[in-house]
Amino acid sequence: KKLGIGSESVRRWALQAQVDAGQRDGPTSDDLAEIKALKAKVRRLEEDNAILKAATVFFAGELYPRNR
Numbered sequence: 001k002k003l004g005i006g007s008e009s010v011r012r013w014a015l016q017a018q019v020d021a022g023q024r025d026g027p028t029s030d031d032l033a034e035i036k037a038l039k040a041k042v043r044r045l046e047e048d049n050a051i052l053k054a055a056t057v058f059f060a061g062e063l064y065p066r067n068r
Helices: 007-020 029-063
Strands: none
Touching (some): 007 029
């Protein structure tokens, strides 16, 4: 309490330390960091894909003047 850290935070840190040490089953801190990075990459790729799809529709419409 003196440090302003809640008991739940300390409990989760202790559990994660046990997982990292191999004393408990579960994803390690390295695994969780990799999962987080991969999710961010997937999100960026999905955004890029949506932009490319919209651009394709736009430019395909430009090829056919009667569609304007």
